[in-house]
Amino acid sequence: MAQAAIELNGINKSFGAVRANRDINLEITRGTIHGIVGENGAGKSTLMSILYGFYQADSGEIRVGGKPASIKTPNDAIALGIGMVHQHFMLVDNFSVLENVILGAESDALLKKSIAKARSELNRLEREYGLDVDPDAIVEELPVGLQQRVEILKALYRGAEILILDEPTGVLTPAEADHLFRILRQLKEQGKTVVLITHKLREIMAITDTVSVMRQGTMVATRETKKTTVEELAELMVGRRVLLRVEKGEAAAGAVKLSVKNLTVRDTRGVTMVDDISFEVRAGEIVGIAGVAGNGQSELLEAISGIRRAVSGSVMLDGKPIDLTGAADPGELRDRGLAHVPEDRHHVGLVLAFEENENSILGYHDDPRYLKGPFLNIDAIRDDARDKIAKYDIRPGDCRLKTANFSGGNQQKIVLAREMEQDPGVLIVGQPTRGVDVGAIEFIHKRLIAMRDQGKAVLVVSVELDEIRSLSDRILVMFAGRIVGERGPETTEGELGLLMAGVEHQEAAL
Amino acid sequence: MSTPYAKLPAWADYGLIPLINLLVAFIVAGFVVVLVGENPFRAAIILVEGAFGKGTGIAFTLFYATTFIFTGLSVAVAAHCGLFNIGTEGQAYIAGLGIAIVCLSFDTVLPWWLTFPLAIAASALVGALWALIPAYLQAKRGSHIVITTIMFNFIAASIMVYLLVGPLKPAASQAPQTRNFLAGAELPKLNWIIELFGAKIRSAPLNVTFLLALVMAFLVWLLIWRTRLGYEMRTYGHSPKAARYAGISETRIIITAMMISGALAGMMALNPVMGDQHNVAIDFVSGAGFVGIAVALMGRLHPIGIVLAAILFGMLYQGGAELAFEMPAISRDMIVIIQGLVILFAGALEHMFRPYVQALFASFNPRSVGMEAVKEKGA
Numbered sequence: 001m002a003q004a005a006i007e008l009n010g011i012n013k014s015f016g017a018v019r020a021n022r023d024i025n026l027e028i029t030r031g032t033i034h035g036i037v038g039e040n041g042a043g044k045s046t047l048m049s050i051l052y053g054f055y056q057a058d059s060g061e062i063r064v065g066g067k068p069a070s071i072k073t074p075n076d077a078i079a080l081g082i083g084m085v086h087q088h089f090m091l092v093d094n095f096s097v098l099e100n101v102i103l104g105a106e107s108d109a110l111l112k113k114s115i116a117k118a119r120s121e122l123n124r125l126e127r128e129y130g131l132d133v134d135p136d137a138i139v140e141e142l143p144v145g146l147q148q149r150v151e152i153l154k155a156l157y158r159g160a161e162i163l164i165l166d167e168p169t170g171v172l173t174p175a176e177a178d179h180l181f182r183i184l185r186q187l188k189e190q191g192k193t194v195v196l197i198t199h200k201l202r203e204i205m206a207i208t209d210t211v212s213v214m215r216q217g218t219m220v221a222t223r224e225t226k227k228t229t230v231e232e233l234a235e236l237m238v239g240r241r242v243l244l245r246v247e248k249g250e251a252a253a254g255a256v257k258l259s260v261k262n263l264t265v266r267d268t269r270g271v272t273m274v275d276d277i278s279f280e281v282r283a284g285e286i287v288g289i290a291g292v293a294g295n296g297q298s299e300l301l302e303a304i305s306g307i308r309r310a311v312s313g314s315v316m317l318d319g320k321p322i323d324l325t326g327a328a329d330p331g332e333l334r335d336r337g338l339a340h341v342p343e344d345r346h347h348v349g350l351v352l353a354f355e356e357n358e359n360s361i362l363g364y365h366d367d368p369r370y371l372k373g374p375f376l377n378i379d380a381i382r383d384d385a386r387d388k389i390a391k392y393d394i395r396p397g398d399c400r401l402k403t404a405n406f407s408g409g410n411q412q413k414i415v416l417a418r419e420m421e422q423d424p425g426v427l428i429v430g431q432p433t434r435g436v437d438v439g440a441i442e443f444i445h446k447r448l449i450a451m452r453d454q455g456k457a458v459l460v461v462s463v464e465l466d467e468i469r470s471l472s473d474r475i476l477v478m479f480a481g482r483i484v485g486e487r488g489p490e491t492t493e494g495e496l497g498l499l500m501a502g503v504e505h506q507e508a509a510l
Numbered sequence: 511m512s513t514p515y516a517k518l519p520a521w522a523d524y525g526l527i528p529l530i531n532l533l534v535a536f537i538v539a540g541f542v543v544v545l546v547g548e549n550p551f552r553a554a555i556i557l558v559e560g561a562f563g564k565g566t567g568i569a570f571t572l573f574y575a576t577t578f579i580f581t582g583l584s585v586a587v588a589a590h591c592g593l594f595n596i597g598t599e600g601q602a603y604i605a606g607l608g609i610a611i612v613c614l615s616f617d618t619v620l621p622w623w624l625t626f627p628l629a630i631a632a633s634a635l636v637g638a639l640w641a642l643i644p645a646y647l648q649a650k651r652g653s654h655i656v657i658t659t660i661m662f663n664f665i666a667a668s669i670m671v672y673l674l675v676g677p678l679k680p681a682a683s684q685a686p687q688t689r690n691f692l693a694g695a696e697l698p699k700l701n702w703i704i705e706l707f708g709a710k711i712r713s714a715p716l717n718v719t720f721l722l723a724l725v726m727a728f729l730v731w732l733l734i735w736r737t738r739l740g741y742e743m744r745t746y747g748h749s750p751k752a753a754r755y756a757g758i759s760e761t762r763i764i765i766t767a768m769m770i771s772g773a774l775a776g777m778m779a780l781n782p783v784m785g786d787q788h789n790v791a792i793d794f795v796s797g798a799g800f801v802g803i804a805v806a807l808m809g810r811l812h813p814i815g816i817v818l819a820a821i822l823f824g825m826l827y828q829g830g831a832e833l834a835f836e837m838p839a840i841s842r843d844m845i846v847i848i849q850g851l852v853i854l855f856a857g858a859l860e861h862m863f864r865p866y867v868q869a870l871f872a873s874f875n876p877r878s879v880g881m882e883a884v885k886e887k888g889a
């Protein structure tokens with residue numbers, strides 16, 4: 001029997017009435033990659049936060065390396081060799097990689113010495129684990145994948161033997177995710193222990209040795225990855241069979257609802273992000289835009305929804321033009337039946353400091369239903385929020401709870417409920433299921449298809465190829481700001497992957 | 511991961527922590543008193559007795575508090591919209607001009623209860639207009655509101671000095687101030703309220719503006735948490751991106767919030783000008799705008815907190831004056847030091863003791879920590 005790196009015995013943690021963790025027992029074997037899966041709000045992040053000293057368990061015992069440990073703060077965790085990579089990075093943007101790595105772990109009052117020492121240590125870590133990053137690069141100029149490597153380096157620099165990663169691939173492109181997994185395998189070969197939380201069951205199958213499933217605060221099963229299947233895991237998580245691919249009938253495409261012609265958009269630095277794009281979305285169809293993140297999809301969505309100014313081109317909604325000069329008011333577009341689920345729910349789609357019910361009217365706060373003269377109609381707003389909570393199974397079902405305290409998947413449902421329940425003619429959705437569990441993915445996909453079947457025009461942008469393929473009636477592939485191809489939903493992943501990498505595009509240019 | 515350190519129950523958050531901060535400020539101030547060779551306990555007693563011991567003291571304390579309620583509310587309204595209005599001082603000062611015009615024109619013909627509403631409107635209007643320019647520059651040109659409002663404080667001061675030594679000064683007078691208002695622009699005192707409780711009052715400037723301040727505190731609460739405009743302001747204050755997404759015009763919301771903030775600042779001028787001095791004199795604001803920043807921070811941007819913090823600062827002003835009088839070793843400047851310490855601990859170092867309190871709570875009862883302060887401020 002291999003030695004346990006971490007043992008958790010009878011861990012309990014409640015937030016008010018919410019029992020986030022109940023009697024959790026878990027053993028993580030040294031030198032393995034241990035996956036943890038579970039629905040949104042199952043308590044995964046809470047459990048890891050207890051292990052990392054952000055929260056204290058109400059009761060229960062933690063053993064690290066066989067010895068009982070008292071972890072009161074993250075510093076205690078670091079001293080015990082536990083490192084954590086957060087979903088939202090905790091880096092100083094305008095510091096260099098090196099400065100970020102030594103931040104808080106300076107070994108000497110004079111920075112110069114610490115820096116020299118850190119540089120050689122970083123070199124060693126890079127060689128050993130394939131964690132290539134330029135130590136002098138400024139963090140904000142690095143792509144997300146590399147920023148994440150800096151987070152890992154930070155943990156290793158502090159001597160982490162056990163590395164916790166909470167949904168590390170949510171923000172990564174497929175290639176970046178592959179690279180991350182190579183790094184994790186190397187860490188394992190060197191005897192480190194990795195705990196990986198993810199919603200992507202494929203990743204669990206590909207990289208973990210053992211996988212534990214949580215449901216509603218309890219640990220329901222631990223399996224050897226080799227001996228389980230995606231279907232079994234999904235069922236364990238949700239407690240019922242889950243359709244990993246939602247069934248849908250033929251699309252009955254009708255009139256053109258949204259038409260985009262020769263649209264060009266530049267970002268704030270003046271770089272052309274959307275380059276002369278044209279396409280249409282008809283009533284009763286779902287058009288999916290596939291592409292590696294950062295190829296102009298975000299800017300495209302923002303321009304259509306009136307948040308970002310376009311340089312040239314035109315967008316028609318129901319045959320009438322949208323003002324693209326930047327004077328366009330997203331509120332007016334909502335009145336005209338265009339609903340938008342933005343990619344970045346934390347900063348754009350929600351105000352995290354608001355109560356849930358306050359967010360459930362964001363953007364629709366002008367609607368007479370929610371107002372009494374200049375005053376908010378608090379009762380109507382809360383009743384309405386409670387309806388949506390029931391209909392979309394948002395948990396916990398408390399419309400007075402601060403939005404930041406909902407789990408990621410439930411936050412996404414808050415946004416989706418708000419936008420879908422307005423019964424819009426056109427729905428544009430960015431990354432509909434980022435950070436969302438399989439059960440909720442099924443739910444969201446069903447809803448989107450139901451919208452389509454009611455004759456709405458739906459435009460979906462996602463970096464998840466699986467999602468694009470199972471939802472879309474037509475797939476447009478974006479690369480470097482252009483649409484490089486249109487395909488049907490039956491197209492293979494391989495073919496789409498090549499298009500997304502711009503391969504055919506380059507050949508055509510030759 | 512939302513917050514690294516979970517929140518405390520509301521009563522500890524809003525009651526216990528400010529109290530600890532205050533206590534520490536007084537302890538440190540006590541050491542300063544020891545340094546100048548006085549007895550800190552006697553000093554504390556004089557301070558508190560000076561502020562609350564006699565009817566006159568209470569009236570003075572509330573008079574000062576009135577001023578700070580207005581400036582605190584002004585700072586808070588802007589802060590809810592994510593704007594740091596440092597121009598409260600100048601907005602209040604220049605509003606004295608509006609009041610002067612109304613009072614000098616009507617004090618001979620109208621009774622006070624007709625002059626007062628006109629003066630309220632004038633002070634609010636002038637204060638709002640003075641905030642409009644920095645707001646416009648922020649919204650349209652991106653000039654930082656902190657810088658522009660500071661500059662506008664200087665401009666306001668220069669204009670007022672020019673007017674008070676020139677056009678507004680009676681020809682025969684030597685003093686840089688307007689002529690004294692007549693009865694038609696003198697606000698009734700409220701001292702009788704305190705006398706109801708049996709206290710004796712010699713003469714104190716507490717006047718009806720105190721009631722106006724309380725009404726404004728309620729209206730600000732209503733505005734921020736119960737109106738659509740307040741909702742839009744809070745949205746923008748928390749996340750400009752979310753506001754853009756929600757179709758809230760950046761220009762409109764910045765300008766509206768700053769004008770409301772400026773109007774509240776302007777109304778502050780009513781208290782000393784119409785309630786006490788009965789003229790507009792040079793430097794009648796004397797730093798109340800800046801105290802408003804501390805009051806707003808200490809009151810955690812909530813009107814109830816602001817009223818309480820304003821009373822605290824009123825006490826420091828009134829009790830401090832008594833202290834300087836009773837203990838010759840403690841000069842006026844010492845009082846400023848004590849006030850500074852309160853601002854330092856209660857405002858700037860607000861979070862210094864929070865982790866310890868949290869650890870303490872956690873060791874008592876792990877469940878209470880992490881319990882969200884579900885009832886977010888007043889909503």
Ligand SMILES: Nc1ncnc2c1ncn2[C@@H]1O[C@H](COP(=O)(O)OP(=O)(O)OP(=O)(O)O)[C@@H](O)[C@H]1O
Pocket residue numbers: 015016018019020038039040041042043044045046047395396405406407408409410435437512516880881882
């Ligand atoms: N600080 C908090 N205050 C109140 N409730 C909280 C707090 N943090 C988490 N919760 C609640 O505890 C439960 C578990 O949340 P947790 O974040 O651990 O879920 P998760 O499994 O990580 O979900 P996800 O997959 O969406 O990230 C949820 O119901 C959540 O709303």
Ligand SMILES: [Mg+2]
Pocket residue numbers: 044045046166407408511
């Ligand atoms: Mg989580």
